[in-house]
Amino acid sequence: MKGFGFAAGAAITAFFVGITIVAQFWTPYDPAALSIIDKLHAPDWHHWFGTDQLGRDVLSMIMAGAKNSVGVALLSVVIGVFVGVPLGLVAAARRGATDEIIMRGNDLIFAFPSLLLAILITAVFGPGAVNAIIAIGIFNIPVFARVTRGGAMQLWTRDYTQAARVAGKGPLRISVEHILPNTAGLLVGQATIQFSLGIIAEAGLSYVGLGAQPPTSSWGRMLSDAQTLTALAPSLALFPGLAVLLFVLGLNLLGDGMLRRERSA
Amino acid sequence: MTLLEIESLSVSIGTVQIIKNLSLAVAAGEILGLVGASGSGKSMTALAIMQLLPLRARTSGTVRLQGQILTGMSESALCGVRGRDAGMVFQEPMTALNPLMRIGDQVAETVRLHRDVSLGEARRAARETLELVGLDGGHGAPDRLPYELSGGQRQRVAIAMAVVLEPPLLIADEPTTALDVSTQAQVLRLLKQLARARNMGLLLVTHDLAVVAEVTDRVAVMHQGEIVEQGATRALLRQMEHPYGRALLAAAHLDPKCALLRAAGAAPVLEVRDVVHEYPLRRRSLWHSTPPLRAVDEVSLEVHAGETVGLVGESGSGKSSLLRIILALERPQAGEVRLCGESLSAATGSVLKRLRRSIQVVFQDPYGSFDPRWTVQRLIAEPFFLLDSPPQNAERRRRVAAVLEQVGLPSADAQRYPHEFSGGERQRIAIARALVTEPAVIAFDEAVSALDVLVRAQILQLLTELGERLQLGYLFVSHDLKVVRSIADRIYVMKEGRIVEQGSVETVFNHPRHPYTQSLITAIPKLDG
Numbered sequence: 160m161k162g163f164g165f166a167a168g169a170a171i172t173a174f175f176v177g178i179t180i181v182a183q184f185w186t187p188y189d190p191a192a193l194s195i196i197d198k199l200h201a202p203d204w205h206h207w208f209g210t211d212q213l214g215r216d217v218l219s220m221i222m223a224g225a226k227n228s229v230g231v232a233l234l235s236v237v238i239g240v241f242v243g244v245p246l247g248l249v250a251a252a253r254r255g256a257t258d259e260i261i262m263r264g265n266d267l268i269f270a271f272p273s274l275l276l277a278i279l280i281t282a283v284f285g286p287g288a289v290n291a292i293i294a295i296g297i298f299n300i301p302v303f304a305r306v307t308r309g310g311a312m313q314l315w316t317r318d319y320t321q322a323a324r325v326a327g328k329g330p331l332r333i334s335v336e337h338i339l340p341n342t343a344g345l346l347v348g349q350a351t352i353q354f355s356l357g358i359i360a361e362a363g364l365s366y367v368g369l370g371a372q373p374p375t376s377s378w379g380r381m382l383s384d385a386q387t388l389t390a391l392a393p394s395l396a397l398f399p400g401l402a403v404l405l406f407v408l409g410l411n412l413l414g415d416g417m418l419r420r421e422r423s424a
Numbered sequence: 425m426t427l428l429e430i431e432s433l434s435v436s437i438g439t440v441q442i443i444k445n446l447s448l449a450v451a452a453g454e455i456l457g458l459v460g461a462s463g464s465g466k467s468m469t470a471l472a473i474m475q476l477l478p479l480r481a482r483t484s485g486t487v488r489l490q491g492q493i494l495t496g497m498s499e500s501a502l503c504g505v506r507g508r509d510a511g512m513v514f515q516e517p518m519t520a521l522n523p524l525m526r527i528g529d530q531v532a533e534t535v536r537l538h539r540d541v542s543l544g545e546a547r548r549a550a551r552e553t554l555e556l557v558g559l560d561g562g563h564g565a566p567d568r569l570p571y572e573l574s575g576g577q578r579q580r581v582a583i584a585m586a587v588v589l590e591p592p593l594l595i596a597d598e599p600t601t602a603l604d605v606s607t608q609a610q611v612l613r614l615l616k617q618l619a620r621a622r623n624m625g626l627l628l629v630t631h632d633l634a635v636v637a638e639v640t641d642r643v644a645v646m647h648q649g650e651i652v653e654q655g656a657t658r659a660l661l662r663q664m665e666h667p668y669g670r671a672l673l674a675a676a677h678l679d680p681k682c683a684l685l686r687a688a689g690a691a692p693v694l695e696v697r698d699v700v701h702e703y704p705l706r707r708r709s710l711w712h713s714t715p716p717l718r719a720v721d722e723v724s725l726e727v728h729a730g731e732t733v734g735l736v737g738e739s740g741s742g743k744s745s746l747l748r749i750i751l752a753l754e755r756p757q758a759g760e761v762r763l764c765g766e767s768l769s770a771a772t773g774s775v776l777k778r779l780r781r782s783i784q785v786v787f788q789d790p791y792g793s794f795d796p797r798w799t800v801q802r803l804i805a806e807p808f809f810l811l812d813s814p815p816q817n818a819e820r821r822r823r824v825a826a827v828l829e830q831v832g833l834p835s836a837d838a839q840r841y842p843h844e845f846s847g848g849e850r851q852r853i854a855i856a857r858a859l860v861t862e863p864a865v866i867a868f869d870e871a872v873s874a875l876d877v878l879v880r881a882q883i884l885q886l887l888t889e890l891g892e893r894l895q896l897g898y899l900f901v902s903h904d905l906k907v908v909r910s911i912a913d914r915i916y917v918m919k920e921g922r923i924v925e926q927g928s929v930e931t932v933f934n935h936p937r938h939p940y941t942q943s944l945i946t947a948i949p950k951l952d953g
Contacts (some may be wrong), residue, residue, distance in 0.1 A: 318793035322857070325751055325785050326807040327777045337795050 165416025171409025172351075175402075179225045188216035190223040191374040199392050206400045211381075212388060217395065223376035223404050228406070229286065231370070232357030234292045236350050239299020244346065246300070247307025251315060252330035262308070265301035266374050273298040274363055283326060283371040288371040295360045299353050306349045310342035346420035355407045362403050419422030426451045427625040428473065428593055430511075433485035433495075435465075435472055439673070442468050444649040445485075452592060453623040455616065457636035457657065457670070460646035461876045462847070466629045470597045473627070474512055482857035490527070490592060491773040508538045511586030513579070515598035520582045527581045529568020534585050540900045551590040551763040553580070556839065556890055557614060569904070575739065576607030580614070580876050597629045604738045606830060609947040612639050631876040634949035635905070637661055645669045691765060692726035693864045693897045694750070699759035699769075700724050721921035722759065725863055732891060732898040732913030733931075735903055736944070742807040743901050747869055750899065751785055752776060764864055781810045782841050784858035788870035790850035794842040795808040800853055801838035805827070807861045826857040831886060848879035851887070861889070865897040872907055885913050905948050909933055 181279035187207075202209040208217035224360040277294035284290045312318060314337065323333045364370040365379025373380070378399040385395035428450040435443040443465045450456045460466045471477050473487055473512035475494055487494045489509055494502065506512070515519050522530055531550035534758040535541060541549075553564050557580040559565075570578055577597060577872045585595055596615060600608040616639050619626040628640060636643050644654035645666065652666040664670045676847060701720040708714050719742045727733045738744045748754045750761055752768050761769040768779050784807065787793040794803050804824045815823055831852040842850060851871060858866045868887075889900055890909065900906050908915060908929075915932045917925040917940065925938040936942045 318787035318789055319795045320751065322785065322787065322793055323806060324753055325780065327810040328806075329781050339794065378933050422633075 162416075164412045165420075168409050168412025168416055171405060172413050175225060175406045175409065176229070178222055179229045182222035182226050186219035186222045188219045190215060190219040190376045193248050199388075199395075201392075202240070202394055209392065209394050210409075211384065211395055214391075217381075217398055220376045220381060221378070221398055224378045224381060224399065225402070225406075227371050227377045227401075228358050228377055229293050231288055231295065231361040232354050234238060235295035235299055235352050235357045235360075238292070238296030239303045239353060240346070240350060243300040243303025244307045244339075247304040247309075248311055248334040249305065250308045251338070253312030253366055258308075261304065265304050268298065268301045274360060277360060277364060278367065278369060281364060286364075286369040286372060290400070291361055291370050292366050294364070295357050298360075299357070302353060303346065303349065305344055307342055310345045311338045314338050314341055345418065348414050348417035348421055351410050355410035355414065358403065358407055358410070426450070427454075427490060428627070429486075429488040430473065431486045431488070433469070433472060433483065433487060435468055435477060435481055435483050438849040438876045440647050442481075443472065443824040446651055447645060448651065448654075450593065450627055452625050453619065453875070454642065455619050455626040455628060455640045457640035457643040458627060458629045458646060459631065459633060459636055459643060461631060461878055463670070464646040466631075466646045468599055470512070470595050470627065472631050474506055474510060475867075476506075485800070495787060504538070504718045507534055507586075507591065508592055510593040510595060511589070513582050513586045513594070513596040513599045515601050521578055523570050524565050526569055527559075527584075528568075529574070530581065531566075531584050531588050534551045534588055538589055549588060550584070553584045553685075556618075557581075557584045557587075558610075559584070568755060574607070576611060577605050579603060579607075583611070583614065583618075587622075590622060591624070593625045593627070595627045595629070598631070600635065601630070601632070605944060606738060606947045608635075609949070612949070615639065615873040632949070633661070633877070638949040645672065646761070655869065671878060673773075675877045685762060692728050693764055694727040694899065695762040696723060696725045696746075697760045697762070698751060699746065699749055699756040699761065701742075701754065701756050718921050720749065720756070723876055723923055724759075725916050725920070725923065727899050729864065729897050730891065731897040731914070732887075732900055732912045734908035734915040734917060735899060735901045735918060736908050737918035738903055738915040738944075740924050741918045743918050744869070744917070747785075747901050748897075751783065752780065755943060777810055781792070781807075781861040782864040783867065784861060784863045784865075785867045785869065786851070786854045786858050786871040788873055790847045790854065790874060791842075793854055794850065797841060798841075799838065800824075800828075800840055800842065802844070803856045804838070804860055805851065805894065807857060810861055823860065824856075828853075828891065830859060837929055846879075847875055848883060851875060851879075851883055855883075855886070855890070863896070865899060867899045867901065869901050870903070871900075873902065873904060880907070887911065905944055917944070 181228040197210050197214040198212055200206050200210040206216050206218065208221065210216055211220070240409065242259040246261050250258040277291070277298070278295040281290045311334070320333055320337055323337055361370055362379035362382070366383045368380070368383070370379055371377045382396055385392070385399070388395055388398070426449045428854035430446060430448040433443055433446045434441065444571065446469060458466045458469060468477070473485060473494070475497065476612070477483065483495060485495065489505065492505070497505070521527070528547060528550045532543070535546040535549050536543070540548050547566070554560065554566055559580050561575060570581070573581065583599070599615065600611050602791050605610060612635060615626060615628070618624060627634070632635060640657045640794070642655065643657050644651045644662050645650070646666040647666070653660065653664060653669045660674065664673050696732065699720055700718065700722055702714050702716040702718050705714045711934055721742070723746055725733065725735070735743050735746070749756050749769070752761070752771070757770055760767055762778050766779060766781050771779050801821065804827060805820055808820065814820070821838065824838050828835050828837060833849065833852055833856070845853065854871070875883060884907070887898065890896065900908060900912055912929055913929055915926065916923050917938065919940050925932060925936065925941045932941060933945060936945055
């Protein structure tokens, strides 16, 4: 059962990553090409997912939108990892006041409702993919700092970190040589979960118009555009919605599976 | 009527047969010891009785408890049997309890699972059982949480959970292995009393023959999944027929090492002078400051080259704090540690790095002392970090191979990972790591406590040989007096942060002066009691 969830998650994730890569080179139609004559086609053999109110091919837009979602979510995870992990390692290695300052700083960020503050940031600095990445990335920092610190604290009680100290190594070197490699499994699992949350956050920001700007395709904006046409063409909202749902589900199954394996190991 | 009857039980996991055609019986009120080395299948037998084997295990044969056949019984019926008809106590008291639940509630939960009683009644039964196992008032009150209790007290809680429903059979799997000697003696006495008072059958699984001699009526010796010998305890311990039983018996008789004469007047390699270490305690009152806990209270000791010094004390006696100071992991608040004539406790930077080469350590847990992601080569070479110009490539490999050979492992093992080795082999690797910088002193922190008797005897033998050949000073920190007696030349006994007695092994063991030392020595389980 556990193995099935993990495998299904891995398969779904691989499928969407594959689509993202394919969209880099090829989509069935140009996702930005307008063709008013072809507007609001129901799904058929030419347009598998139909066309929107401007005659753009929905399948092509979803494929191109995957590129945008994956890019934003991935880069925001990278920000979280590169800032959060070192903070967590330092907090666990130094303890005391340093730990206290870092963790209370984390609590400060956690205290804000993340999506609201992301909206504030993009509203102040202007909408766009880059600002969305930064806004989502900031909220990944405390998550990675906590996971890293938690894993590291446990490892610091192991005798091998003591043995490394007897071998004259300082806390920084032990963190890099012993602690980080042994928390890597936890971090990869967490990164997968954060990646899925990033996709939801990006869709949310685009939905309110603060994500990637036209003509870049984005799942969130496709949903908000389809909203007014729900009665006329329900499939317009269905497909981007399903894309977000499936991708997030797949990533969560994958991440949970990895974390479970790591904990039982 | 026989309480527990096992008939031709076989268990295999995959293609490996773990228990072979085992037959065993326990009568009501009888204490049966099941003895064997780790991997002999004794714990699996205990699990098989409770039908708690891993799902992949295939079993044949029958287990009969009070006439009901447990093998092949449905899981829901088994849930009724476990706890009510047979209780179980495990080795590790730290993990057997739920850390977030009050101990009284944990015991009461067992009652409520099996009997339709009110919470109040269950709590009353829990409190009575906790009192029965010696946890009353003070530290043992039912509203305590597990972290507030010592290891021995937690094991008592685990025993309370197992016996609260007055099961006719109790299975105890290495219940005292994780405890220190005086706690061990108390827990064993408690188990024996319970079995006698309630006419309860007790199956005691252990690797320690001395424990068996102390408590049991009958013994079964297990080796590679089979019972190779069984009989009345007294008679069997006098004469074992099977070669494995004999080896086990010989290893259990750790005889005092003949004391070597030290070159008089030579300066000690390790010298500890009036070391004090205090921990601040949480303030209890707004108006009165809480005095700090003196974990180490003006302790002095010395270790000479080629000499083995035992440091004995129970958990909480301050021996671990002292060891951390000796290893320069912490600084003493007063006093001094001198290594090879230089001050280690005041050293910093490159001086500290140079001095660290002369003192290395072997830890207790053969599983936790290695980074699981590193090869043995890299692990053993780690202390080379202390050298100003560490050996590289071929030279590095040659020196690692050399120390591996010294501890009796093939040099090809350098390419393997720690999980590929047994506990005893890992402890050899740990010794190899300690030897690699050619130190003057090696500290052993309970280094053989986690090993079973045969392996322990081999490691002690190895240490004695290495110590004499390389003229190493050993500081052997342990709660196990028997082990210390077999390896040490001199002994320090530590209690509540102070050294209460010191002297040569013979003097301390034959004429202990301090009442605490006397109680420790009488608490050692004896083979010929």
